[in-house]
Amino acid sequence: MGNILLDLVYALDAEQAHRAAIRALALWGSAGTPLGSGPESATPVTLAGLTFPNRVGLAAGLDKDAEAIAGLFALGFGAVEVGTLTPRPQPGNPRPRLFRLVEDEAVINRMGFNNGGIDAALARIARLKKRPGMLGINVGANKDSTDRVADYALGVTKAAPHADYITINVSSPNTPGLRDLQSRPALDELLAAADAARGKTPLFLKVAPDLDRAGLEGAVRAAIDNHVDALIVSNTTISRPPLASPHGGEAGGLSGKPLQALARAKLVEARELSGGEVPLISAGGIDGPDEAKRRIDAGAVLVQVYSALVYRGPGLARAIARALA
Numbered sequence: 001m002g003n004i005l006l007d008l009v010y011a012l013d014a015e016q017a018h019r020a021a022i023r024a025l026a027l028w029g030s031a032g033t034p035l036g037s038g039p040e041s042a043t044p045v046t047l048a049g050l051t052f053p054n055r056v057g058l059a060a061g062l063d064k065d066a067e068a069i070a071g072l073f074a075l076g077f078g079a080v081e082v083g084t085l086t087p088r089p090q091p092g093n094p095r096p097r098l099f100r101l102v103e104d105e106a107v108i109n110r111m112g113f114n115n116g117g118i119d120a121a122l123a124r125i126a127r128l129k130k131r132p133g134m135l136g137i138n139v140g141a142n143k144d145s146t147d148r149v150a151d152y153a154l155g156v157t158k159a160a161p162h163a164d165y166i167t168i169n170v171s172s173p174n175t176p177g178l179r180d181l182q183s184r185p186a187l188d189e190l191l192a193a194a195d196a197a198r199g200k201t202p203l204f205l206k207v208a209p210d211l212d213r214a215g216l217e218g219a220v221r222a223a224i225d226n227h228v229d230a231l232i233v234s235n236t237t238i239s240r241p242p243l244a245s246p247h248g249g250e251a252g253g254l255s256g257k258p259l260q261a262l263a264r265a266k267l268v269e270a271r272e273l274s275g276g277e278v279p280l281i282s283a284g285g286i287d288g289p290d291e292a293k294r295r296i297d298a299g300a301v302l303v304q305v306y307s308a309l310v311y312r313g314p315g316l317a318r319a320i321a322r323a324l325a
Helices: 004-009 015-031 069-073 118-126 148-159 177-180 186-196 213-226 256-272 288-299 308-312 316-324
Strands: 045-047 049-051 054-057 079-085 098-101 106-111 132-137 165-169 203-207 230-233 253-256 280-283 300-307
Touching: 015 069, 049 079, 049 132, 054 165, 054 316, 069 079, 079 118, 079 165, 079 300, 106 256, 118 132, 118 148, 132 148, 132 308, 148 186, 148 308, 165 186, 177 186, 177 213, 186 203, 186 213, 203 213, 213 230, 213 256, 230 256, 253 256, 253 308, 256 280, 288 300, 288 316, 308 316
Parallel strands: 054 079, 054 300, 079 132, 132 165, 165 203, 203 230, 230 280, 280 300
Antiparallel strands: 045 049, 098 106, 106 253
């Protein structure tokens, strides 16, 4: 049955399949009897004063507009991160912009922060009756913004009353110039503004796996100096390891199994550079319990998954949470 469902999904265009999955999860969540009973029960983990039911989170990018939170928690995730959300709605980049690399168990996307704007998403979040796990809100800047720091500060201000934590996303490769904000002093200015805007809501920073050691060290130090509560290592990569899929040459950020070794190496590097001063969350290429265990052993407090759901199916979060319990 699982193979039949995957065949049906793969018959759809990647973005059509994405939308279909969100609609189905939203429907199950609104029905009150979704796929499971909520986050997988495991040993709770405390980070930034928050108690996560388990160590497995959903990375931002799947539920961009906060449409399917209840259904996603029902898959077993201890945390669900929505977004990236920008102050104003924007359509993102032209289609096609999302590609399945089935032969490589990977995805390439150049979505470009397509979303309906933070206000619409927050209205949906405010209507939620129950949040059994931690809810993260991932914020970014509009593509045509003349003041990106102001965009982030506004996003943090609006998200703070609704989020368990807020993630600053300066690591997407699909908004021109955005990754420049990972360098100091630009990152210090941005994080200082976000710190001032967040109130008491924990603040996380998501960085790219393509930073060299000096760049990663700068980002780590900026995070520590500006009171960031956790560092998410990492986002998609613009590098291209050998790929078998005919879509391997598409522009955009690569995620999934080919990112595994790089993401793990950057986690180790971030651990060395931080000296334990800032907690680490590992993302990128985590495709099952074994890889998740490697990340925890390498210094991560929590892990996040996304692309592997395409290839491993909806039981992935529960399988990882049970293994890490």
